[in-house]
Amino acid sequence: MPRCGLATIILLLLMLLPACKDQDRLPSQVLLRIDGRTVSLEQFQHDFAQILPRDRVLPKDEEQALRRSYLAQRIDHELLLAEATRRKLSVTPAELQQAIASHLDRYPSGDFERMLADQGLAVEDWQRLLQEQLLVEKVLALMVRDKVDIADEEINAYFAAHRQSFARPEQVKARQITVPDEAQGRQALEMLRQGTPFAEVARRCSISPDADQGGDMGTFARGEMPEAFDKAVFGLPAGRISDLTESDYGYHIFLVEQHLPARPPDLDTVRGEIVAQLRKQQEEQLYQDWLQSLRQEAAIEIDWTLM
Known part of the structure; x- marks a missing residue:
């Protein structure tokens, strides 16, 4: 199964936006079951269509490879939501309202609602998906970001290995x-x-x-x-x-x-830059290791005949 980067889950959430409006009307033929969560074939096909290029038709083998990659991303997405449920994480109404206000502040009055309407997406559906995004952020913070620990020894070793690049x-x-x-x-x-x-x-x-x-x-x-x-x-x-x-x-x-003037490498000057780079690397490794454990422990059922 392809490995999914830490940022991919949020991108996946955004890709799923146009699909929310019709979920309740989709037939119940189940393609995917993960720890009590289900994804129907029709829902999957609708969501997958959103990421296909609009300007050309993909060759059959290329489209199939993309479909399988998207399925792997969808599985990881559902795993994170299931984990959030197991850990009893939730998004408070105040947190949701703050996130909604933050999004609306980026648009002139009425423009955001018009954008959603152009996509055929009700405001209520967008809010539900935003709440899901916030929930994913919480479980990632708990299981990945809060566990990052950058030791001085790591900083010193990184500086020594890349010393000249900091000149x-x-x-x-x-x-x-x-x-x-x-x-x-x-x-x-x-x-x-x-x-x-x-x-x-x-x-x-x-x-x-x-x-x-x-x-x-x-x-x-x-x-x-x-x-x-x-x-x-x-x-x-x-x-x-x-x-x-x-x-x-x-x-x-x-x-x-x-x-x-030219400046020789100086650890104190570039410490913050090194810490940011090491944090990014450690977050990604922790995420991949944790995600792999979720995949191994979860009950994942895929009806491959529907693919």
Whole structure:
């Protein structure tokens, strides 16, 4: 059976959204039984149809492989819900209302309801599925996330193994003005010499995508930008404006705002990044191990003749 990643369950819940409205009307021919939970063939087929590509017809063998992969994901989903029930986990009305409000806050008034209506999904059905999602989150927190423990020895070992990847090369923080020809470049330079702020000239004259941000290029190291850019900015003191520089993209004027010297690897600086990476790895391993134990202990019945 394919292994299902920690994030897949939530994605599966979202894929199941359009199927909820008609569940009560579907015939009861059972495809899957898991610890007292059942999934009908018609329900499965309806849900599976939601993930098929809309713009092309899959070859029969490819569709069958996708169907089996989806079945494995559905089994894992039902296993988690069954485990939540066994552990007497529940979602309180206050928790559900808070989650509903959080979703609605992302949309202008009425847009979310219209989106559900376009999908043929009643608000009540969406709320039931959201409650199910919250329940899955609770069982994952209890059985996986709360059990993660990152020891200092692990952090030190990871840093030692990846030490050079944490080194930072010399960088600059810069802005640019890009124009299509030299004449416009000279005009922009004259505006700067007359005291017009660099960001304002960039917004008025530049054709580069960062013009709306006042030409802000962010921070970059040597080799991340065209060679002509590196030659213009890395030898330029902070606060200085470059001469007109030509490249394949046009003519440029640069303002160096800050030089950031190369930084050797430093554990204290990157500790949080290492902890996040180790936590992700440990969560995934704990999840896979726990899920495998659920699969082995559960009573799973599949009517393969219906597949």
